Amino acid sequence: MAKHRITITDIAKEMGVTPSTVSRALAGNERVSLKTRERVIAVAKDMGYQPNVLASSLRSGRSDTIGMIVPRINRHFFSNVISGVEAILNPAGFNLLICQSHERVEDERKAIHSLLSNRVGGIIISHSVETKSFNHYNEVLAEDIPLVQFDRVTDEIGGPRIVNDNFLGGMRSTRHLIKNGCKRIAHFAGSLHVNVYKERFDGYKYALEKAGIVFDSSLVVDNCILQDSGSQAVEILLRSEKIDGVFAASDFSALGAIKKLKEMKVVIPGEVKVTGFANEPFSDLVDPALSSVEQNAFEMGTQIARLIMENIGKESIPDEEIHVPVRLIVRESSLSGNSEIRIKKDF
Amino acid sequence: MAKHRITITDIAKEMGVTPSTVSRALAGNERVSLKTRERVIAVAKDMGYQPNVLASSLRSGRSDTIGMIVPRINRHFFSNVISGVEAILNPAGFNLLICQSHERVEDERKAIHSLLSNRVGGIIISHSVETKSFNHYNEVLAEDIPLVQFDRVTDEIGGPRIVNDNFLGGMRSTRHLIKNGCKRIAHFAGSLHVNVYKERFDGYKYALEKAGIVFDSSLVVDNCILQDSGSQAVEILLRSEKIDGVFAASDFSALGAIKKLKEMKVVIPGEVKVTGFANEPFSDLVDPALSSVEQNAFEMGTQIARLIMENIGKESIPDEEIHVPVRLIVRESSLSGNSEIRIKKDF
DNA sequence: GTTATCCGTGCAAACGTTTGTATTTTTGCC
DNA sequence: GGCAAAAATACAAACGTTTGCACGGATAAC
Structure with missing residues (x-):
């Protein structure tokens, strides 16, 4: 029906002023008298005026x-x-x-x-x-x-x-695993040309170094951020390597790892501890609940x-x-019963 | 630097034609010769032209x-x-x-x-x-x-x-619970003035009726779609009522129910079977995995x-x-060991 | 060679705003 | 009451397109 949308020109005609006055009035410009401003606003509302932002930005360039x-x-x-x-x-x-x-x-x-x-x-x-x-x-x-x-x-x-402070997140996660007794910690990394994954990886290396653990590149799995790749990675790793911890750059690959480990009857966190990254909504639902880094x-x-x-x-x-800043959220998947008190320091 | 964005007028000047020709050419209008059209497109690309959709929709009304x-x-x-x-x-x-x-x-x-x-x-x-x-x-x-x-x-x-066919989803879920032996099925509903929740509820009632089970309004919990309300609801219900099944209109309240039931040492699905709605990503991660209605x-x-x-x-x-159409996904939370075969029919 | 037809392009107005400048109205002052 | 200054409003161009209509030239028909 009312195909015609109300414009400032309509308002202007209705009130016997010009479109410029209406425009300025609606913009709250001091150059138009308070009285007119109020009237314009009232009429505009009355007529059901909807500003046309297309025209507005076209003209104003903003x-x-x-x-x-x-x-x-x-x-x-x-x-x-x-x-x-x-x-x-x-x-x-x-x-x-x-x-x-x-x-x-x-x-x-x-x-x-x-x-x-x-x-x-x-x-x-x-x-x-x-x-x-x-x-x-x-x-x-x-x-x-x-x-x-x-x-x-x-x-x-x-x-x-x-x-996010990805470096800190990686460092804290790794340090947390170390404090909980892990000696051989695998890292499931993302594409290392992407800053976030590179930095998580750097944090991991830094924490190892600080703890006097020699970095071992065979424990790093590249491009491992999906659930499936996490499952595969942990399976392959366990064939050749002895690991007791996994720091995954993604909650999804951590989830995959947990599922596969359970399937393989590896006890979590008893034999292998796992942490993820991003604190996805599911991370406190899996069993055992997944430790993760919360991004704000x-x-x-x-x-x-x-x-x-x-x-x-x-x-x-x-x-x-x-x-x-990021925050490490410690849950069951990475806890060794005897060190709960010390972990508090990681928060 | 290059504050000035290239317009069709710029292109027109460059080529010695008018903006109208450029406009038509870019729109693929047959009224301009193929030769000119191709030239315009080439020049436009060359000059890095970006159409201004603001001006375009302002003028065209589209x-x-x-x-x-x-x-x-x-x-x-x-x-x-x-x-x-x-x-x-x-x-x-x-x-x-x-x-x-x-x-x-x-x-x-x-x-x-x-x-x-x-x-x-x-x-x-x-x-x-x-x-x-x-x-x-x-x-x-x-x-x-x-x-x-x-x-x-x-x-x-x-x-x-x-x-979504919410009625069907509600009906199938309830029927599935009935087929798996449930006699007293609670329903965690959403706000019943919202169509989706109303229809799930109607499906629930319909399935009960068809199975010759008398509808009991004291088993329906209104406004129960969040995790917390699911937990509370199940706790309160179990105090006064004997229930053996829960059809929740939301996976979140189903999750809350599951968590609370486990806490109360009620065996799922042995003593109480649970189904949810929406097939949230977490539903196959909880333990026991939650049956749910997949919405496409x-x-x-x-x-x-x-x-x-x-x-x-x-x-x-x-x-x-x-x-x-929706699809009931049957998982552990609603299965009675002895009826798996019959359930297949619910898909 | 005239006229009709068609094709390609140009002209100019329009979309609904904003905004610099000009004009009118009001106000204050002597 | 006259005048300047200030305040309020009007005028008109512009933003970058689209599009109906007009125009000129080429081709075709006679």
Whole structure:
């Protein structure tokens, strides 16, 4: 029916003023008298006016939409970061346009283009695991719209990066296993060209070194972040090696390991202790409950949002890396009965 | 640096033609010669042209952005529906603007406004649990942009509704429990003003009736979809009632029940059998693994996307309710050792 | 060679805002 | 009451497209 949407021109006509006055009134501009401002707002509400943000951003060159690209939204970590971002952005009048890269660099490239076409005011990104070169970001940087990287980041792109303290998480997990008596700790790593996995690995090595344990590369399984690969890895490892601990860079591979170990009648945590990473919702449901590193996803999101809002309209964006603290959550899968007291120190 | 974004006018000047020709050429319009079309596309690519969708939708009145409102994105079901929607929409050149209502009707209202302001071409919605009146949708209907409801729907709003076969899910779960020997089956329901919970409840009642079991309202716990309420409910019930089965409308309350029952040393499935709903990722991780009703979220998403694309630009949108089949997944939590064969029929 | 037809392109207005500048109205002051 | 200054509003162009219509030139028909 009412195909015609109310515009400021309609309001202007209705009131016998010009669109400019209406526009300024709605924007709260002091140049129009308080009386008129109030009248305009009343009439606008009365007529059911919905501002056209397309026209607005076209004219003003500004946009209240922020683009966000994540590998997948159905991952606990990412969906919580998104919630954190929205918690800050929405009340401030911004919208979030969310894209998934599905871990594919091609989709990531497409998403970038789509966001640029939508003239977003800023872009928030966590790279796909496939992404190794970053020239598709040149356009973003050339347009100088703020680009904030989080979690999966690279220093090949300027601007702020906000990451978990993955090194600390890896170090603490490993140290915790050592304190609980592990001597030969395997590490299920992710792709080591991705910062988060590299840093978890570095933390692992560092903890070993600090404890005087010689690093043994045959205990490291690369590209092992899925449940299946965790199962396979632990099975293969146990054939040739004697291990008494597993620090997995992902809760999923840790889960796979636990399942396989149980199947093999290896006692957890008695014979092998296991820790994971990300504190997925399932980690306290498995038996034994899985120790894991909690990432403060929501808080990370709020920081990202604040960062991008700060940088909108700024000429140059500072290069900085912000670390969000992580927390080791100790559960049954990594406890040796006799050291519970000492572990408390790990929190 | 290059603050100036390339426009079709730039391309036109460069080539010595007019913007209209460029516009038509890029749109693949037959009215411009193939030769020119090819040249335009080449030059556009060469100059790094990014179409301005704001200007485009402003002028054309069409928008390639679809808005979607869900209670929360960090729920397995919803994030998978979203993925399904995107899987169809993105290749077709549409973008998805996702909003969360956080189960609050006020946020839902705000999201609607925001989407309308963004002049989306269509809206996909699953209502918040709080939403009981629907007049905030009048504006959407008045603008006649397609509105597709899914999962949590109401027939107070016209247009297509796409839902799981919740009745069937409830019926099958209950029947399965009955076939496995349960005589007194409790039901943990959600808010009964929400269609999905109402229908699961109806399915439960229907199955009881068909089996000649008298419905007993004291075995129904209202508003019981969270883990904690599941724990409490089972504890309270067992004090006064003798039950041997629980059909929970949510995996979370089923989980709570399982945890509490184990704590109370009640044997599952020996003394009490439990089934849930939604087949959350954790349901096969708990011990005993939880029987649940799988909702085909991704496929539902693809259907929603097709539906909304079909209806864009249409005058009137047909009122229809589409049912997506569900599947009962039987796991340990509801099996009586001696009837495994008969259960197969439930699939 | 004239006229009709068609093809390719140009012209200009429009979408709904915002915003710099101009104009009118009000106010204060002598 | 006249005048300048200040306040309030109007005017008009612009943002980057799309699109109905007009136009010129080539081809075809007679």
